[in-house]
Amino acid sequence: MLIGIRAFFAERGVLEVETPCLSSAATPDPALLSFATHYTGPLFPQGQTLYLHTSPEFPMKRLLAAGCGSIYQICKVFRNGEAGRMHNPEFTLLEWYRTGFDADQLMAEVEALMRQLLGDYLTSAASEKLSYREAFQQHAQLDPHTATAEDFAQAARAHGIHAPHALDAHHDVGIWRDLLLTHLIEPRLGQGRLTFLYEFPASQASLARVRPGNPPLAERFELYLNGTELANGFHELADASEQRTRFERQLHARIAEHQPAVPLDEHLLAALTSGLPDCSGVALGFDRLVLLAAGARSLREVIAFPIDCA
Amino acid sequence: MATYSTNDFKAGLKVMIDNSPGAVVENEFVKPGKGQAFNRVKIRNLKTGRIIERTFKSGDTLEAADVVDVEMQFLYNDGEFFHFMNPVTYEQFGADKTAVGDTAKWLKEQDVCIITLWNGIPLSVEPPHTVVLKIVETDPGLKGDTSGGGGKPATLETGAVVRVPLFIQNGEMIKCNTRTGEYISRA
Numbered sequence: 001m002l003i004g005i006r007a008f009f010a011e012r013g014v015l016e017v018e019t020p021c022l023s024s025a026a027t028p029d030p031a032l033l034s035f036a037t038h039y040t041g042p043l044f045p046q047g048q049t050l051y052l053h054t055s056p057e058f059p060m061k062r063l064l065a066a067g068c069g070s071i072y073q074i075c076k077v078f079r080n081g082e083a084g085r086m087h088n089p090e091f092t093l094l095e096w097y098r099t100g101f102d103a104d105q106l107m108a109e110v111e112a113l114m115r116q117l118l119g120d121y122l123t124s125a126a127s128e129k130l131s132y133r134e135a136f137q138q139h140a141q142l143d144p145h146t147a148t149a150e151d152f153a154q155a156a157r158a159h160g161i162h163a164p165h166a167l168d169a170h171h172d173v174g175i176w177r178d179l180l181l182t183h184l185i186e187p188r189l190g191q192g193r194l195t196f197l198y199e200f201p202a203s204q205a206s207l208a209r210v211r212p213g214n215p216p217l218a219e220r221f222e223l224y225l226n227g228t229e230l231a232n233g234f235h236e237l238a239d240a241s242e243q244r245t246r247f248e249r250q251l252h253a254r255i256a257e258h259q260p261a262v263p264l265d266e267h268l269l270a271a272l273t274s275g276l277p278d279c280s281g282v283a284l285g286f287d288r289l290v291l292l293a294a295g296a297r298s299l300r301e302v303i304a305f306p307i308d309c310a
Numbered sequence: 311m312a313t314y315s316t317n318d319f320k321a322g323l324k325v326m327i328d329n330s331p332g333a334v335v336e337n338e339f340v341k342p343g344k345g346q347a348f349n350r351v352k353i354r355n356l357k358t359g360r361i362i363e364r365t366f367k368s369g370d371t372l373e374a375a376d377v378v379d380v381e382m383q384f385l386y387n388d389g390e391f392f393h394f395m396n397p398v399t400y401e402q403f404g405a406d407k408t409a410v411g412d413t414a415k416w417l418k419e420q421d422v423c424i425i426t427l428w429n430g431i432p433l434s435v436e437p438p439h440t441v442v443l444k445i446v447e448t449d450p451g452l453k454g455d456t457s458g459g460g461g462k463p464a465t466l467e468t469g470a471v472v473r474v475p476l477f478i479q480n481g482e483m484i485k486c487n488t489r490t491g492e493y494i495s496r497a
Contacts, residue, residue: 031345081368082347084339162364164348175367178345183365186342206344222343232343 001290002074004117005094012109014070014096019059021076025265026051027058028250029206030257033080035089051262052078055283056095057207058268061236064097064279065271072096074286085298086228089307092286099279103219103235106280107196110223110231114194118293125193132200136177139185144177145201145215152176159184174203190224197222207243208234223284225292233282240272312374316349316366324356324377327364331356331375331428339368356426356433375428382425384417392417392435394425405432413437415470416488437488442497443467445482448474461493 009016026034032054040047053059056073063071077093098106111127136144140155147155149171156163156176161183167175189195198221202210205218219235237243247264255261290302300306314325319337326332332353341347347368354361356377366372382394382403391404392414403425407414409432416437417423424436448464461473464484472486474493483497 029344031341031347082339082341087339087341162362164364164366164370166367166370175346178342179348179365181345182340182342182348183350204344229343 001117001286001293005072005074005113008113008116009072009096012070014072014098015068017060017063017068017071017073018075019053019056019063019073021053021078022050023053023058023265024048024050024263025058025267026262027054028247028254028262028264029054030250030253030259033082033259034262035078035080036260054079055093057281057283058265060095060097060281061276062267062271064099065274065276067277070096070098070279083307085300086288088287088299088303090310091299091303093283094286094289095281095283097236097279097281099277101280103198103221103233103280106233106235106282107198107221107223110196110233110282110284111194114223114225117289127194127196128190129196129198130189131198135185135189135197136180139188140180144173144180147173147176149173149176152180155180156183174201177201177204186224186229187227190226190228192226195224197224205237205246206234207237207246209237221282228288228292229285230288230292231282231284233280235280236276238272238276238278240269243272244269313371314374315371316351316368319349319351324375325353325372326375327353327355327362327372330358331377331433332362333377335361341368356428377426377428377433379424379426381422384419384421384423386419387414387417394423394432394435397422403427403430403432405435409433410435413488415466415468416441416443416486418443418468439489440485440487440494442483442485443470445474445478445480445484448478448480450479464493 034051034054036049036051038047039050055077056075060071060073074094076090078090080089082089133143133145136142142151142155152173156179163179200218200220202216202218205220208218208220210216210218221233222229223231251261287299287302291299294302296302314323319334321334323334324331325334332355335352335354338350340350349366349368351364351366352361353364380396382396385393385395391406392410393402393404395402413435418441421438421441423438426433443466445464446467449462461475463471464474464478465471472491472493474484478484485494485497487494
């Protein structure tokens, strides 16, 4: 499968790159917890905290800003606090960036790669594209952009989902969207075909561009196959000051949730200031891809030594 | 009382849920790529035996349930309670019919059972894996039949009814598997 991926990109003239796992900065996204370690020695005699990357996105964008053109990377990434049937704190990502591509063009390329890697085995049916709104309307009978916390609570009850007590009065619709997405909608997505979910709420834009409108929509997509989320892509945000504002908002959210503050990646922000070419990028969970290709049910079946026996 | 977070949840962990003691059956971690992590947890209510499914935000906590499994010897049944004794402390416990349930039909004096106690009160009784019991009623056996082909019902001294081979006679002692309710051998 790795050979297949490398052949796919070689044919398209996309360059394989390698960026560091360790960084003095970390993602401020409150949904991602970075492992921290410590370096002491030449260059940093007083010691320096280094974070293991949760994805190679920041340094890859620095390469893009430096003018390297379309690139891909296959690497181990690390996320604290995530272990389960579909999660291991250390896993392999395939991440790639295409200069001059918008989200639609990148979705088409993701589909081409999936068909090449999985053949007719899983992807014989035509792929499906569902906007975030359509997915909620179809499977939860509500509009995720306008629904209130009470509407979400009602939909959850109607589908027999027992929400956490603390959430009943919770006015943050973001958590409600995540609850219904993971419990009700995701398991139904991509049954026997590739399903792309796109046009996410602006609050879930992360590092994607936001298209102004009512509501504003993030140019972000996710790929599902057999109920499993496989990939997440963005039409990449290139505006440095907007990126800094989002980072700072995320830092505040982290602190509000009593998570440790992390240093922002000033290298990335400087690279965005110097100019990121118009591009789209996507990260695909390689272990989950192997799981689906093998017809396995748990990552334990495809990772030789999961975290509890590492 | 101690509390457990969703990270502690694993099969068998005893927690309080809806004011009843429960045992975690399954704990699934779900998380959207960029968003809130949840734990979908299946918990068996130890009073009713029913399995309920609950979702927690990762990191949420539940109170621990004071539930312990203790080996105890069955003493006697007084019609209302089944009395057991802890052979180490000689402490005695009375389990009501709800706690004993179906297990009653396997209980013979002096057999050692596993009693699940919640705050010192018996919640459930698990009989020994195998028991040796006397047959009190079965149809007359057919001499020479050792094939064990069809079998016939036999009522045991404790009230359980099991299928036994045709050659087994009234008054014999037999060994049974209490999990499957099946005859194993002559004892």
